[in-house]
Amino acid sequence: MAKRLGIMGGTFDPIHNGHLVAASEAASRYNLEKVIFVPTANSVFKHNKIVATQEHRYLMCVVATAANPSFIVSRADIDRGGTTYTIDTLQDIKKEYPEYELFFITGADAVRDIESWNEYEKLFSLAKFVAVTRPGYSIDKKLTEKYGVDQLQVPAMAISSTDCRERAKSNKPIWYLVPDGVVQYINKHQVY
Ligand code: NAP
Numbered sequence: 001m002a003k004r005l006g007i008m009g010g011t012f013d014p015i016h017n018g019h020l021v022a023a024s025e026a027a028s029r030y031n032l033e034k035v036i037f038v039p040t041a042n043s044v045f046k047h048n049k050i051v052a053t054q055e056h057r058y059l060m061c062v063v064a065t066a067a068n069p070s071f072i073v074s075r076a077d078i079d080r081g082g083t084t085y086t087i088d089t090l091q092d093i094k095k096e097y098p099e100y101e102l103f104f105i106t107g108a109d110a111v112r113d114i115e116s117w118n119e120y121e122k123l124f125s126l127a128k129f130v131a132v133t134r135p136g137y138s139i140d141k142k143l144t145e146k147y148g149v150d151q152l153q154v155p156a157m158a159i160s161s162t163d164c165r166e167r168a169k170s171n172k173p174i175w176y177l178v179p180d181g182v183v184q185y186i187n188k189h190q191v192y
Pocket of ligand 1 (some may be wrong): 046109
């Protein structure tokens with residue numbers, strides 16, 4: 001059987017424990033050898049909404065995953081630059097890991113609009129798509145039936161980056177919502 005690689009695509013502004021639980025759940029469900037976190041450069045639908053710089057978001061991912069030998073972080077989207085399109089992410093990762101079967105893991109809210117993504121029909125031949133949902137949310141049946149998108153319910157995704165940012169901005173605690181090192185990174189660099 002081909003070796004399997006998970007790709008966590010996201011803005012990670014900031015990365016939080018929900019993302020880490022989702023990656024761990026996906027690794028267990030699909031028998032993934034490694035999971036690569038790929039922070040976006042400039043996310044398509046949110047040019048004015050990203051708060052932290054690419055380098056802060058990348059470094060927070062590095063800090064958050066440092067203790068897990070199966071989790072790695074890629075600069076592929078950031079170094080390519082410009083607007084991040086998943087077709088490019090998948091092609092770049094495939095070049096680096098040609099022998100791996102790819103699983104693209106991201107939020108269900110993002111995947112809902114997948115038919116508007118660049119070259120979307122090609123995406124499904126490059127990777128299996130896994131849509132992570134918060135509790136009580138189901139993905140559209142069409143995504144499963146037409147494109148084979150799987151749903152992964154992750155209760156810890158009740159944590160959200162938006163909430164973490166707002167808490168950090170108003171000096172409310174974010175301990176235990178994000179890894180300790182990320183709390184310290186955010187405080188040290190006054191990221192939010
Ligand atoms: P987003 O709008 O920031 O996130 C949508 C929802 O999904 C949020 O609830 C978010 O929660 C959650 N989420 C994001 N990444 C996740 C992950 N890896 N695991 C679990 N939940 C996740 O989405 P985005 O960050 O812009 O885009 C997500 C990915 O889809 C990126 O890799 C992006 O490049 C790709 N994408 C590609 C295209 C395209 O190719 N045209 C278009 C849109 C998105 P949090 O806010 O708590 O993270």
